Amino acid sequence: MARCLDVTRGGLGLTFALLLLCQLVQAEIIDAEETDRFCYPETMKNSRRSCECSNVSASPWGMRALHIDCSYKEYRVRDLSLLLPLYVDTLDLSWNALDAVPIFTSDSLHQLNLRHNNVSQLLAGNFKQLTSLRELYLGWNSIVRVEVNSFEGLPHLQVLDLAHNNLHTLPGQLLAPLLVLGTLDLSWNRRFNESGGGDLYTALGLNWKLATLRLDACSLGELQLPVNAPLKELSLRRNQLKRIPSQLPATLLRLDISDNLLEELVSQDTVNLTQVRQLYIEDMPLLQSVAAHALNSDVLETLSFQNSRQLRSLDAEAFGPIARTTTKQALRSLSFRGTLLRSFNSTLAPLFTQLAELDLNGLPLQCDCELVWLKQLPMQTNGRCYKPSRIRGMLVTAARSDAFSCDTWPRWAYGLVVLTLIALSAAGIYLIVMGLRPHRGVTMRRKVGASSPYARVTIEPNRQENPH
Template structure:
């Protein structure tokens, strides 16, 4: 009898063993002020592919559970996925192909990361009990259509990452915010659809995204700037084959604070393109290998004299093909807290020396170097004395005057050489060439007079 009691006690102990007792797991309490919830954080990445099949349980009060990089292939019902306090669950970078229904018994879960797996379909009932879910990351999976993700019914979902799933072709005839029940809800505030093989963005594509403030639509095949939601605060259009941008593309975006235009195919930043972005604080135009012209009126004309309305704080033009910037930009650029001009083939002449008056950090000047003229190649701009920033004096009118004077002096010299008394024969030679000589005009007259006397 005593043996049976001890055996039952041992079994009960095994069943209630905490995951924190595992050598490959680490548990700690993160004390952060002003957080809504305090609890233990459990880190069990790189632990065991069968970890969900173990008998370990979570602490009574747990905040976050990290099961990433465990080579998990199937998510199933487990004591580790049954908690009334868990807020964050990380299952990224596994080999998950299947998520069974009723796997997640996590009524308080707000953040779920399933990125970097092998998922191509999620049953609608999988998320049934995740009524408070706000953040969902499904990047780097194998979805080919967002209709197989089935998260429309998640009424509190506001932050979605779908990067690097080949769902772009399926969006040609279907709106991502489809009201039929398969798309995103109109409560989405942040959406990332980078690298989904999207070619075009149809008109009114975001018409139902009433509250969207962040849109990352980089690394696609978009060639034209589309109708941008006016509610956006952060827009990333980088790594798309966009050839032209204009002020009309960014009108009425009064809330936009950050704009990323890296690695496009644009050749110039035209006049007034950023003039009507009153809230813009950060602008990046990096790695634009075709960009050769940045208009002095890109931010409008008013800021050139009075930067009071110039609210931009950070600007990066790193790694483009700019050779010069107009000195008129010295006033607005001088107001920036961060400016990066590195990695451009700058022409260090008298028209560029004004850049040395800008207050740049040491980190932003390390690769700010000259490309021309040849004697200054690869020299650090801020290490050069101003006397080296010179320009050749070339005036067209001056050059013409020099040519005329030289030609005149040449003609005078030739006349002096040929027509002085010691050079009379030469002067006569010129007269024979350019007009009748004295001998040729007098002799016929003398002959005529002699004939008249004989008669």
């Protein structure tokens, strides 16, 4: 009896295994058909307009994933199947002719790229069937209008790219459904400043997990962000800011304020940037000077003023009071490439010595005795001498130390000496000429008559030889 039961159980197990195998084979067949239907439709099969589909192993356990590349195919919405294949992980539809967002259906798609299309508006529910979506790229379109529920149904979205569009305003609480959004890019929406002032977090409903925010070229004249927001990276390049915003999250690690309208960097600009490790102040068209204590930070690691072409003055205490026995160990990379700085105070030597990278390429350096310490730095700075003319164009490290000389007198003194010598020479010549001229009281008279040396000489014939 027991043996019969074992045989029965064995038969049931074998039957179950066969059924499971049949289902897997059938699923594979269905999946292959769906993949062919999407990637190689009959109207585009064996043509350049068919997509490129590839199977890869996805983390964490090497599960199957399908990558679909349909870029540069000139697709419109009507050319696409809205039901995506099983296991699809990424879908690239960039550089096509889409004038609307295709309403796809998939529970496995993680990344959707719709860049470089002609989408002009986002409607409510455009992405609600993509419940597993993590990255959404909508940059380089012509989006003007966004409905309030455009991003509903995306609880796992971590990256949202809306850069290079025509956004003027965004509906209130638009991003509230994005509970785990970590990166938001709104750059190059040139009229985004029309959305009004106020706290951007409160206005858009941003969650407190946002780590990266990019607002480049949005014509911003001011910006307010919550001081206690846990933001790590902020980019504000190419705006109209005349000062670094005073109300920024205290947790910032990277700040890019390049290409704005600051004329001078002062300590009030950076007093609240207590945790910033990377600071970029590049391509500043008006920045001329850096005041004392403006860069006084013990945690700053990377600092760049590259191509700030009006920067002429760096205060000796711009980095704070630097003692010769103690240095700011955090700073490792410093760039003044393309600025107009001519010299550096020798009190900066301890700070510059600890650097791993110092870029002085393109500076019109005045290589005199006050800058000879720069030659002794342990790294190549690519700095070249502009003056004196005898070593113009030479690398600071290649020029001889004795060429870094200073005149004992100031330049104006040499000019004064030359002018004095010229005046003395002129006075001497004048006195000599006047000394050779006759005195006014002396009158030169010419004797006229027979006794005069200038009288006419007449030779009379010898009377003896010529008696007649």
